[in-house]
Amino acid sequence: MTSHETVVGRANEADLDGILALQAANQMARGGSLSASLPEARVVAMMQEMPLIVARRDGRITGFLMTTTRAMNADLPIVQAMFAAYQGAPNAYVYGPICVGEEERGKGLAQRMFADLRRLEPGREGILFIRKDNEPSLHAHLKMGMKEVASFPFNGFDFAVYSYIG
Numbered sequence: 001m002t003s004h005e006t007v008v009g010r011a012n013e014a015d016l017d018g019i020l021a022l023q024a025a026n027q028m029a030r031g032g033s034l035s036a037s038l039p040e041a042r043v044v045a046m047m048q049e050m051p052l053i054v055a056r057r058d059g060r061i062t063g064f065l066m067t068t069t070r071a072m073n074a075d076l077p078i079v080q081a082m083f084a085a086y087q088g089a090p091n092a093y094v095y096g097p098i099c100v101g102e103e104e105r106g107k108g109l110a111q112r113m114f115a116d117l118r119r120l121e122p123g124r125e126g127i128l129f130i131r132k133d134n135e136p137s138l139h140a141h142l143k144m145g146m147k148e149v150a151s152f153p154f155n156g157f158d159f160a161v162y163s164y165i166g
Contacts, residue, residue: 018061
């Protein structure tokens with residue numbers, strides 16, 4: 001394997017700065033499509049509770065896929081709205097956010113990170129939300145075999161709720 005290949009695997013605390021930088025670069029206020037910005041302490045706690053998958057290329061984080069238990073982000077209003085629209089299985093977890101750096105998009109990186117997550121969490125339901133005007137994300141998640149199960153409005157936007165079994 002050459003050093004220029006993108007490697008997908010479970011994140012560790014050394015990846016934190018890269019994860020936070022990629023998250024910041026992809027906020028809606030900066031033209032991105034992430035609907036929330038999670039603080040460093042929350043990302044660390046999430047990383048310790050559930051798999052957080054990253055893509056690394058040349059020592060940089062080029063993608064991430066966060067997951068969390070139901071309880072971890074239950075205080076976030078958008079997560080509350082998602083679960084009000086669709087409860088899911090008792091042991092279901094929250095999938096997302098997922099983010100792929102601009103230079104890596106269209107290369108199957110989201111699918112590779114999702115495959116790694118499914119390997120680590122087999123048989124469990126994952127639940128996520130996507131803004132309905134985020135066509136690239138909707139298309140990518142349908143391509144990964146996820147199904148739309150509900151929808152909800154939040155802060156002036158319409159969101160789709162997707163579900164899959166790992």
